[in-house]
Amino acid sequence: MNIKLHRIYDEDIPQGYRALVDKLWPRGVSKEQADLDGHWKALAPSDGLRHWFDHDADKWADFRKQYLSELSENKETARECLADVTQQNLILLSATKDTRHSHARVLKEYLEKLDSTVVSRHRQA
Template sequence: MTKILLKRVYTAPSAEDGYRILVDRLWPRGQSKAELLLDHWAKGIAPSTELRKSWDHDTARFDEFAQHYRAELNQNPAVDDFLELLDRHRVVTFVYGAKNEQVNHAVVLRDYLLDQLSGP
């Protein structure tokens, strides 16, 4: 089973990160490709621009955001390919730009995908 870690883009990469995937739709400000040491950029799996802007990282609306994001993921054809990608790696780190480490889309994405990987 794949282990999924989460790390802010502003935290230095480490050997324990395994396969590093940027899960933001937008490239993080002030970061170069060399600094991030990414293996993949999965912008197609990130929340839609409309959802991201409507949520605006409002912690009071996180549950509502998470529900809408999961609904987007259920309709997103990129999810199946992404799950196959994850299945090829023991350790994957989702790299994201949000400031809040507990309330962000990467948390929702990780939990959603772990549910998908564990099956019915």
């Protein structure tokens, strides 16, 4: 599976399974425009972590560590989300402006590792 990141406002989003990974719905985007296959708000950072981080690049390392901890506690939900993906490309969509310091980037990294462990288990069986 190829996992790609895009802003939901981008016009050049490639074909694939489209999942919004923000907890809140993006402003100015209708459900028809979004054309989503899933809204994975359960995999978004907790409200407390999101408010604490507040897109402050100086807090990035701590945010990343805490968010990965949250994701590891929610591993079964992440596996269920991945199981829904029926296409080669998984497109993680977010409204964030700072894509370098985005939770979507951390989620992509986490899902890639999770997907590789799921794939290797299937090969061993």
